[in-house]
Amino acid sequence: MASEVPIAKSCPKCDLPDPLKRNKSVDVSSYELPGAYTYEGVPLAYFTKVEHIEKIRNLHLREDDVIVASYPKTGTTLTQEITWLIRNNADTEAASKSYNYVRVPYLENCFPPESDGILLLEQLTPPRHLKTHLPWHLCPQKSIIDGKHTKAIYVMRNPKDALVSYYYFYCSCASFGQFPGTWSDFFELFLMDKLCYGNILDHYVGWWAMRDNPNILLLKYEDILKDHAGQIRHIGKFLGYDLSDDTVETIRNFTTFKKMSKNPMTNYTSIPEDIDTSIVPFMRKGQVGDWKNHFTVAQNELMDMIINKKLAGTGLTFEYDSTNN
Ligand code: PPS
Secondary structure, three states, rough: OOOOOOOOOOOOOOOOOOOOOOOOOOOOHHHOOOEEEOOEEEEEOOOOOOOHHHHHOOOOOOOOEEEEEEEEOOHHHHOOOOOOHHHHOOOHHHHHOOOHHHOEEEEEOOOOOOHHHHHHHHHOOOOOOOOOEOOHHHHHHHHHHHOOOOOOEEEEHHHHHHHHHHHHHHHHHHHHOOOOOHHHHHHHHHHOOOOOOOHHHHHHHHHHHOOOOOOOEEEHHHHHHHHHHHHHHHHHHHHHOOOOOOHHHHHHHHOOOOHHHHHOOOOOOOOOOOOOOOOOOOOOOOOHHHHOOOOOOEEEEEEEHHHHEEEEEOOOOOOOOOOOO
């Protein structure tokens, strides 16, 4: 773990080039996301229009629609790809010809207009999938818990690694203003509850409270990395599929970090105007435990206190270390 205020650097174990040699801080107190506003306590950015959120909340989804939900950087893309393949006969050929964000629209995204999540969803033929980073209270709850039974899969990741991943994404993503600061600046934004989609732990707790609903499956990124095939089977079972060993292996093999990071349909190299992967690759490391290369001792102590406080009494725990990387 870093012992002093860190200058963001790449992991010594990792062979990526050092993407960010930063030692200059930004003024975090006056820093705002482009077009930032707060909706029912949740900080959002310009790419989600206020009127869109109300539309989403009241959206009538189909019985056979599947929502992949998450706080950003917790394993969404991986879960999306696994889910789409399960429900499309493990058709890796089709998945190799279509961008993941076209097959699984980003619901609350409104820009550019042709990438409007609701519009893209309407253009899909069933079985339809959609992705959202919205907290539970802003989601189309009625479609999930009332008569229609749309299924939702919510994936979580240990919050320390998720924040580190989010920092690098903030730096590379134009929609997040290509954040110019250091890791410590970003951590300050977290402490000030200024990150887009709000506090990661509040987000988790909101969805965690729904875990006993039969239409909602909660997953952990670390479990997928530990037992990739087992978690594919687990998702399949939740969606009503009894997957053969061959199908599971096809999906596992297609969704490894190695494969997905090289696949232009999943690695987000296709939209450089929004995600500049030359600053930091979207598929950065795909590991458990990179937080140790970023958090200072003091940041880690503070983070542990926040985690303990926010998760007290919920029964929700995370793995912060892995031997499987
Ligand atoms: S987003 O923008 O919120 O949709 O991002 P999300 O997909 O949730 O998270 C990105 C992080 O997930 C890692 N990732 C993977 N890890 C292991 N295996 C596979 N196949 C995989 N695909 C994506 C990705 O590398 C990001 O994590 P970091 O720690 O930054 O590498």
